[in-house]
Amino acid sequence: MFKRKRQEIPDCAAVVEDELAVSAILRFLAEQGLRPTPVNYELAYIRANDGDSLAARAIDAILIGGDTVSQAQADHIVGAYRALGGGRRESEEETAGHAELRHQTRHLAELTGAAMTATGQFGRDLSQHLDDLDQDSPPFAATIAAMIDRTGETEARLSAAMQQIDSLNSELMAAKTDAARDALTGLANRRGLQLHLDALEPGGCTAIAICDIDRFKAINDRHGHQVGDRVIRAVAESIAASCEPHLVARWGGEEFVVVMEGVPLATAADIVVRSNRTLQNRVFRIRDTGEALEPITLSAGVVMVADGKAEEAITAADALLYRAKTEGRDRVIWAADPPDAPAAIAA
Known part of the structure; x- marks a missing residue:
């Protein structure tokens, strides 16, 4: 009973x-x-x-x-x-x-x-x-x-x-x-990114990319942290401009996160690829000597946010970024279907 x-x-x-x-x-x-x-x-x-x-x-x-x-x-x-x-x-x-x-x-x-x-x-x-x-x-x-x-x-x-x-x-x-702003670049920091992710529409079409500056440690080791900071600021400006109007945040160190709302996966990957190409075409010089740096490139992983789980998407994008690094850098990898067979684009 x-x-x-x-x-x-x-x-x-x-x-x-x-x-x-x-x-x-x-x-x-x-x-x-x-x-x-x-x-x-x-x-x-x-x-x-x-x-x-x-x-x-x-x-x-x-x-x-x-x-x-x-x-x-x-x-x-x-x-x-x-x-x-x-x-x-x-x-x-x-x-x-x-x-x-x-x-x-x-x-x-x-x-x-x-x-x-x-x-x-x-x-x-x-x-x-x-x-x-x-x-x-x-x-x-x-x-x-x-x-x-x-x-x-x-x-x-x-x-x-x-x-x-x-x-x-x-x-x-x-x-x-x-x-909520990164002091070095003026972009959103992790706190600002989290506030943005929390405000996303549940069930919306949102892609997330994690981008990392290739061989950045070598730039720091050779030219010093002041030059490294200038490179981070310049790269941040370049990514923000080429990915506009989407949010670009500094994830930490030389890593950046791009949140692309209302964008399918293939389009999101293409946005990041074009951002990488734009960056490669820029010439960066040492302010004191005028010496030109080697072309700066990005490696990136791109995924879709599933069921509003942004943190899981960031983890997945980070795994694809790691694969892009191990496969030679200067490339964008996105999560294809099936998930165990991602497609790579050399930018």
Whole structure:
């Protein structure tokens, strides 16, 4: 006999707590005149549950002055909160080299804190002035002028804080882009390649090629690493130009990966062959002596991505690249059908 699955009884206290939280969020959005969109829900959630964050402080700085949060401000604050990784702690890789950004974050905190201080002082002054008004003692013109001046100062500080959020957000986005780029060639690095592969359409027609500069070690040994770096940059530029618009990434060392979407295997192999021929026709010279290097060639393996398994495709392409090297270099080998009988093209 089949056993009846035991039904879990919900925690009533937790249900009530969740309902109260949703009610508080909706009430906050209504008070601010904000529509119940995902961004605005996130804004309200940040204020309620991450009160120590810079984003929550920026929200409070606006509210203390008696203003409501505009949609533009909500978008700015949530965008900056996301860019900073929300409330989580960054990994060592994410924080490495970002000292300047951390400095700007502290500066933003100071700006927002100063705005909050100004609005708090304004509230205290206003309260004092109201007491004075009740006693019919203050000079009304001076009181009103002081209020207006304080309001202007607060608005200026809040405006500066929002501008700083914009600047920080832009620089964080640039830092993330830099993290996906190879410093030597400007191509996508392994991280950038992985991001691209993760975004591929499942079941799409995609070919992957791994290309390696032939006899590169001999160039390094004879002419030094500076010349070797120049050769890598020049080869990267040549492959990227001849394979455009397809993504070219530096896989490491003198190896490059080309991702060709919407391209069948034979066409992909032909693209890499033509890229190799273009490279061979270029003349590379030593900058200091003018000496011409031997023609530079590529070896490559090309395969199709099956069932969205890009990592397996890269492994297969690497095996074909190794075969191209052992069979004499300067050639492209692609995975034919059957797989154990690949066809080779001498470029």
